[in-house]
Amino acid sequence: MMKSIVFDKLPMHDTCWSITTGRDGNVYVGVCGELVDGLSVFIVRYNPLQDKVEYMLEVAPALNEAPDNGRAPIAKLHYGLLPGSDGKLYCATHYSGPPVGDFIWRAWHTWDDPERMARGFNIFCYDPVAEAVEDFGVMSPNEGSRAMALAEERGLVYGITWPRDHFYIYDLQKRRYRDLGRIGDTNAQSVWVDEAGNGYTVDDLGYIVKYDADADRLMQLDARVPKDPAALSEERSVYDVTPAPDGKSVYGVTWNMERVPSVSRFFRYCFNDDRIDDLGPAPGTDHSNHVGGLIFGDDGYLYYAASRRDDDRRLSYRMYLFRMNTATLVQEELCPFDDGDYHSEYIAKATKDYAGNLYFADTNNRPERIYVYTPQGSGKSFTPRWPLVRTWG
């Protein structure tokens, strides 16, 4: 049975989209409240050595925005909790939770509503050592940040806005925000970087979009993530992307954007020649499937969460842990995401700790939790090393 860590002091929070491991070896999670009105996201810390949960920061008040002020609250960190080698976490806020008193909220319906519209996402730095927050300010009025990546050696943050799907750059030294314009309609769920600090994401037709940092140019590449052969639509994007151990490529999984009937497919993207390798379909034949939580274990396997259909549940999913031998592409089912109390309905992203334990962020449950899996041979010695995990959400 899989172990879970339950955030029971936040009984009404319902999603965990962001999870990462800080330089201090602790696991950090953005515990969000998007289905209940007037909630702020919290940053919660799990110390694996002490097996201890600490509720570190209520984000909205720290950014001088009361969650119950009538605007769409700062309810989420959505793939926007990035670990720096300086020990700090670089964060972007996101929206979709309803304003206090309301049942539902969407940006399109309230775009110029001075009372209900979102203030616009903040980028901020959370320093868990100094226990301080540095707010870099509101970036794009009305919008949230759906996904973000840190190009640390360049001092840049790359991200995409929601709902307009603009690619942005924030220069941490110059404190300068730049909107490079629209790249599609539905956001990809991942922005990533290479060793040179170039930024990447995927548009909603599956093409890799690259920000060439030296040329200062955003461009659509010919490289395209694979498509389910049975899918009629040309639309697809990516859900999760994780660095390969070689540092020269990333592994990812496509995303059906919750509307295009297609089975998710794995791919490998090689930075040097902009090559995409189609690694085949995710487990199962469900055309509305979900795959997330991609992470390489210390044993070299690619671990991930994949769904099976259960129509009696709100999201119609039950999640199972799999792993792939990336040399042979053989996939193997390991266990359900079930802690004995609850079988997860949706896994978003994953991280690991210095001992090689894997952590998976659950969404759509109350109280929220993360699941912990220890691959064979891991979990014995807590050995600090850096970089440990990716610098993107």
Add this chain to the structure above:
Amino acid sequence: MAVGQDVGVRKMPLNERDLEQRIWPQAHFPIGQEVVGKGPGNNSYCDDNGFILQAQAGFSCAEKLYPRDYLESCYVQTGSIEAVPLPIPAEECAISSLVQSDLLYGTTAGRRSHLFVYADGRIKDLGVIEENCRKSSLAVADKLYIGTEPMDGEGSLYTYQDNHLVKLMCPAAGEGIAALVADGDRLYGLTSKSGIFFIYYPADGKLELKEQIEPPFSPVLALSSAGDVYGGSRWNNLFRYARADEKIRKLDVQVPTLKGREMYNRIETLICHGDYLYGGTSADGWLFRFSLGKERMFSLGKPLNQPHIRCLAVAADGALYGVAGKDCCHLFRYAEGDLRDLGIIRVTSPRLWHGYRFAAAIAGRQGEIYLGEADRISHLFIIKK
């Protein structure tokens, strides 16, 4: 709080007892382990996607009323909408102007400006006009004419003949062309910085600089069926160039704005249809109609609680259609005294696409309205009733 300000050291971790004692908002519907099934049941609730969920025993929540069509309610829901992609790269395809001639033609702005034609359901790129173009204006007389407004430097007049773009001349040193209309044997234009009203005669290539429109002027011109040209001079007062005596006169008519906001507004779009000028303002997004015969201004109100009237077109049935808004534009319709917001323009096939920014509109011959999207990636939208 100033950007980059250190919000400061906070008490961390938070006191768990405080969290335990906090009064949290109530749930609106069951999720996760609170759900035991879907569909109607003894303890059922509707979630934010409209699904009926059966909750486990003992679950209760603060169910709130909301319109069940909420998610779709913000979009245009009448008629059909098509979005035709442009075979022009991103950053070069923002549609800046549209004209209806034998076919539908358009120009783009951006890193490079293109001329394109729409025919048989497809768009064909007819060539690059200029680089680094802020705006391009199309006018049709015996041929197509294009005026450009570059990001920096001089704009030029072009024509399209024998399948080639031909540069004709630069009307004014160091500035571009803000607006261009054509009337038979002549083109009327307005320079972008100094606001010089000019006439260009294509037959002999003669340029006549008439006079400077009193600044701050509006970057628009509209041609009436009588051959007069209208525009906006200082603080949005209309002016008329009368073809009969070839003189420009400032009319004693001001375009409506919110009180005290004359200086913030320009006429952003201006068209002439029949006996009326229709136009809209920038900062206030105010719609107006001016009777040419009676020289009377009518305020038609604000279609949205956003700034900007981006573009207007009168459909075959006489209804006025337009696009208003800043970065999340809406389509609106005015007819018979009734001004209605029709919603956000979106298509779901073959690719989901929201139209957020627009800069051009023109009525088609079959009652359809063409809208030119003006974004980093843009489409020609076709609205059919």
